[in-house]
Amino acid sequence: LLLLLALMLLAATTEAGKSKKEKVKKDVSKCEDWHWGPCVPNSKDCGLGYREGTCKDESKKLKCKIPCNWKKKFGADCKYKFESWGGCSAQTGVKTRSGILKKALYNAQCEEIVYVTKPCSSKIKSKTKAKKGKGKD
8 A cells, every 4th residue: 555655656746747847848949049138127227137039929038137336337248357457547546447358148239348447545555564562672
């Protein structure tokens, strides 16, 4: 009786696994030339959103995310490799660095090289530190 119950349970779980696989296969498209639009956030100008894609008569929506930091002006689909920050310009009071395009996702239109700036630090770092407790007699 226990063996029969175990076989019935095994058959039921196998059948459930097959139905999940069939659902996934139905969602797969045979179209290969997808054209994707930009990521459009659900609210404000960054965060979670959706990207729409079209291929012949088919259309899809994918979840996407636009970062909420200074890189958002390059778009969420343009990935860059940045060099180190340059020296501080006394005339402008900013540092500059460039980034070279590493990857363009979803056929995004990205600039090959981008430049970013940030204000120079007002803090002056001291290279030599006075040793505490030394030199006192």
